[in-house]
Amino acid sequence: MNKKLExxxxxxxxxxxxxxxxxxxxxxxxxxxxNNGKADFTWGNVVLLSMYHIEYLKYPGNSEIxxxxxxxxxxxxSDFVSVPLETLPAILxxxxxxxxxxxxxxxxxxxxxxxxxxxxxxQEAIELRKEIGxx
Numbered sequence: 001m002n003k004k005l006e007x008x009x010x011x012x013x014x015x016x017x018x019x020x021x022x023x024x025x026x027x028x029x030x031x032x033x034x035n036n037g038k039a040d041f042t043w044g045n046v047v048l049l050s051m052y053h054i055e056y057l058k059y060p061g062n063s064e065i066x067x068x069x070x071x072x073x074x075x076x077x078s079d080f081v082s083v084p085l086e087t088l089p090a091i092l093x094x095x096x097x098x099x100x101x102x103x104x105x106x107x108x109x110x111x112x113x114x115x116x117x118x119x120x121x122x123q124e125a126i127e128l129r130k131e132i133g134x135x
Contacts, residue, residue, distance in 0.1 A: 003028045003102035010080045022080040026070045046094035054081045067091050
């Protein structure tokens, strides 16, 4: 399953210390955003989360950056958020990592499906041999 997240710049603050960004494209939300039914993805000190709407949080004295992407609040999908310019590279790196971690080529998806089916057939063969042995 390919998951995709793309950010787009909207503008800069008057003092140039903040960049306004929006979500250009996001393929999955909430529990489908992360892996194994989780709504988050962590890369380095950045946590990407899909909860309610786009938002940026960084608490003083804590290096963790929480960047919330689209979530349950559909009416806020076109909103943008101001992010300190110095944290933008870390956020962009996390988005690139998210996209790489969640993308597979068509051949990879097909290969995984065939491998899974082969395992199922092997298990069926084992069970059939057991049944034959009982005869």
